[in-house]
Amino acid sequence: MTFEIKFSAVVLLLATILSAPAHAADRSVAIGPIPSIAGASPALLKTLRALRQRLESDAQDCMESASAMEGPGNYRGSIKKVLETSRLVSLEISGETMCDGVHPSSFRYGVAIDKKTGVRINLSRIYNVATREDKRIFLRSELVESVRESYKRQNATDVSCLDDSDWETGLTNFPLTFLPEPDGSLVLYYAAPDISGACFPPLHLSRRDIAPYRNAVRAGKYNLP
Structure with a gap:
């Protein structure tokens, strides 16, 4: 009886291991920090945090897609300062992703922000x-x-x-x-x-x-x- 219980436990353990997503360990997210900006106003900091949160949300969606496809996934995002003046900061937002386990993708765009108001500049x-x-x-x-x-x-x-x-x-x-x-x-x-x-x-x-x-x-x- 003891042998049967132990054997059943081993079978259950193996079944759990085999049923785990094969690529769960192959999913990773890395998002760089918000760049340092001299004399950043509260409004600017709010805008910068919102930019990073957008990357975080995008990364979460990417990982959920990879999980649904039962494949590997990765997301690398960054916010890089290109230019800073006393009135403006310009930022490059970029990322490299693979959200379906097969096809890599990337993006890169620029935003300019008023340092006092935190509003995007056209x-x-x-x-x-x-x-x-x-x-x-x-x-x-x-x-x-x-x-x-x-x-x-x-x-x-x-x-x-x-x-x-x-x-x-x-x-x-x-x-x-x-x-x-x-x-x-x-x-x-x-x-x-x-x-x-x-x-x-x-x-x-x-x-x-x-x-x-x-x-x-x-x-x-x-x-x-």
Whole structure:
């Protein structure tokens, strides 16, 4: 009788182990800290916490999807400071994810925030480098040549990104966000589809390129370079 009880216990233990999700240990989340910002107001801190909480919520949804698919999953998110002035802070929000156990994905976009009010700043009112359509913005056709050169430089060692001519269409057809950089240039973040994402790292418009499209008075309000 004792042997039968012990044998049943072993069978139950093995069944529990075998029925556990095979990839449960292959799911992980890592989200970087909020960057340090000098003289951050309570309103700004509230906005920064909300940005990080959005990443946390996104990560939770990702892990739930991976669990439902019974596959591995991971989520890496970060908030990086690009530029800080006495009036403004610009942040790059990025992440690398795999939420279905098979297909990796990534995202990267920029936000600029008023340091006093914590409100997002509409950079298009300062830099008229894009047109707006359905609440998204797209590069102006007049600036395509400059961004084309940036794309070629960024992908100089990856022939596959240059072989397909569709990337040139993407320069004006993919929505984007942008941020000012310390040297007065702009960094562009394209929301390219995953199949093209690796070929669209942050691209750049030089200070000279954007000069005709920059409103000096509005830029001065935020002490932008």
